[in-house]
Amino acid sequence: MRRRALSLWLITACAPAAPDAPRDSDDAHDTDAVGHTDLPVACVDPEAPCDVLPAPADDPACGAVLRADPDAPFPERLSALACLAAGDPWMPAEGVVPYDLATPLFSEGVRKARFWSTSAAAPVDPVPDAPWVFPEGAVVLKVFGHPGAAVHDRPLEVRVMARLGGAWRFQGYAWDEALADGVRVDDDLLVTLPDEDDAPWWFPSARSCPVCHRAEALEVLGPRTAQLARTVVHEGVRADQLVALWQAGWLASLPSAAERAAGWADPHGDAPLEQRVRSWLQGNCAHCHRPGGFRPPDLQLDLRLDVPLDEMAACDVQARGRIARGRGPLIAPGDAAGSVIVQRIQAADAYRMPPDGGREVDQAFLDDLVRWIDGLEDCTPTAAP
Numbered sequence: 001m002r003r004r005a006l007s008l009w010l011i012t013a014c015a016p017a018a019p020d021a022p023r024d025s026d027d028a029h030d031t032d033a034v035g036h037t038d039l040p041v042a043c044v045d046p047e048a049p050c051d052v053l054p055a056p057a058d059d060p061a062c063g064a065v066l067r068a069d070p071d072a073p074f075p076e077r078l079s080a081l082a083c084l085a086a087g088d089p090w091m092p093a094e095g096v097v098p099y100d101l102a103t104p105l106f107s108e109g110v111r112k113a114r115f116w117s118t119s120a121a122a123p124v125d126p127v128p129d130a131p132w133v134f135p136e137g138a139v140v141l142k143v144f145g146h147p148g149a150a151v152h153d154r155p156l157e158v159r160v161m162a163r164l165g166g167a168w169r170f171q172g173y174a175w176d177e178a179l180a181d182g183v184r185v186d187d188d189l190l191v192t193l194p195d196e197d198d199a200p201w202w203f204p205s206a207r208s209c210p211v212c213h214r215a216e217a218l219e220v221l222g223p224r225t226a227q228l229a230r231t232v233v234h235e236g237v238r239a240d241q242l243v244a245l246w247q248a249g250w251l252a253s254l255p256s257a258a259e260r261a262a263g264w265a266d267p268h269g270d271a272p273l274e275q276r277v278r279s280w281l282q283g284n285c286a287h288c289h290r291p292g293g294f295r296p297p298d299l300q301l302d303l304r305l306d307v308p309l310d311e312m313a314a315c316d317v318q319a320r321g322r323i324a325r326g327r328g329p330l331i332a333p334g335d336a337a338g339s340v341i342v343q344r345i346q347a348a349d350a351y352r353m354p355p356d357g358g359r360e361v362d363q364a365f366l367d368d369l370v371r372w373i374d375g376l377e378d379c380t381p382t383a384a385p
């Protein structure tokens with residue numbers, strides 16, 4: 001992986017810091033249901049029409065420039081993709097839909113928004129128990145906010161995947177506030193952000209996206225039924241996300257009622273402790289710690305949610321990697337402090353997992369992980385986590 005250090009941020013002409021912005025804004029496409037329990041509920045009955053989400057376009061503008069010449073490089077400016085609202089990258093353009101995950105990648109706590117675009121004639125296939133299948137020409141986007149608490153709503157980066165020629169193509173854009181547009185990231189950038197005095201932010205170039213996306217180069221990492229089976233807030237109502245997407249025409253079929261009820265736990269919600277811990281590990285670690293993931297082949301550690309505790313190669317299993325070897329078991333039942341997995345998540349240096357982090361640890365999760373491991377008596381798996 002090639003990294004180039006810059007001493008100043010691309011976005012030097014920053015506006016003064018906005019007042020401490022809440023993490024859940026109340027815009028029309030706030031998809032985080034937390035704290036909105038008093039809102040009316042809609043889109044639960046698949047038979048009753050609901051219209052909280054935009055419909056797909058017959059010929060969406062989003063990504064048209066890519067589909068016109070699938071072998072050409074991505075445009076230099078994000079705006080040329082026509083996927084996000086002009087001047088507000090947190091809002092989708094017409095023909096683009098927002099979606100939300102049960103267990104997203106934490107990424108140092110930054111605000112993120114996720115969108116996709118397909119044509120009305122070729123909806124997404126929500127295959128069961130696997131990543132969803134996106135049609136040729138689909139575009140998926142992830143918008144990242146600035147990590148500084150005071151400037152949380154300032155966009156920092158937009159990452160784009162487009163399904164072209166039967167494969168996914170990747171591109172990152174760094175948000176240039178002076179231009180109010182994203183600028184294509186051609187080489188990996190490691191940038192010290194203003195308002196930040198410690199770990200620099202890594203803007204991956206297209207070459208580095210497969211570090212995490214590689215195990216499933218033809219698949220998405222997020223969208224699948226268990227990830228999207230949840231209640232989200234749109235247009236002032238709480239809606240069943242899968243029913244709303246299907247009603248609006250984005251899905252080729254509606255996942256069954258049983259699938260819709262079996263969504264993965266929100267790691268910060270109110271599901272039982274073990275379910276929340278396993279869900280967080282799935283969302284933050286399993287894209288590498290799984291068969292075929294980006295980790296040394298002799299490390300068998302498997303952090304996928306549906307792998308039973310005694311098959312994760314973690315519980316009472318000694319660390320065997322070059323860096324952690326000799327430091328004890330990955331998970332020591334009843335002894336969180338003595339568990340390498342805990343030590344590595346809370347480390348502030350290069351020992352830290354996940355490896356690209358460095359600024360902020362998800363402390364609420366760490367507390368849960370410690371409680372879960374301290375409460376384990378042995379490595380006997382409980383019923384499905």
Ligand code: HEC
Nearest residue numbers: 104105140141159160161170171172204209212220221222
């Ligand atoms: C450190 C690991 C990592 C790297 C590097 C990475 N991604 Fe991702 N990405 C993820 C994970 C995990 C998800 C799914 C969870 C989520 O959306 O929070 C994801 C989701 C996405 C999505 C939504 C579709 C999907 O597959 O879920 C897009 C688009 C995306 N990434 C683009 C990119 C691009 C473009 C790059 C390179 C510029 C990149 N990513 C680099 C881990 C990574």
Ligand code: HEC
Nearest residue numbers: 284285288294295296319320321323324340341353354355
């Ligand atoms: C981008 C890929 C990637 C992600 C994401 C990732 N890891 Fe790792 N992990 C690695 C690699 C590569 C190694 C081996 C090198 C090392 O030990 O640092 C490793 C090693 C480890 C080890 C040491 C295993 C041993 O036997 O020595 C532990 C424990 C670990 N990771 C836990 C985690 C946890 C927990 C998460 C999620 C918070 C996570 N990792 C996320 C790539 C990743």
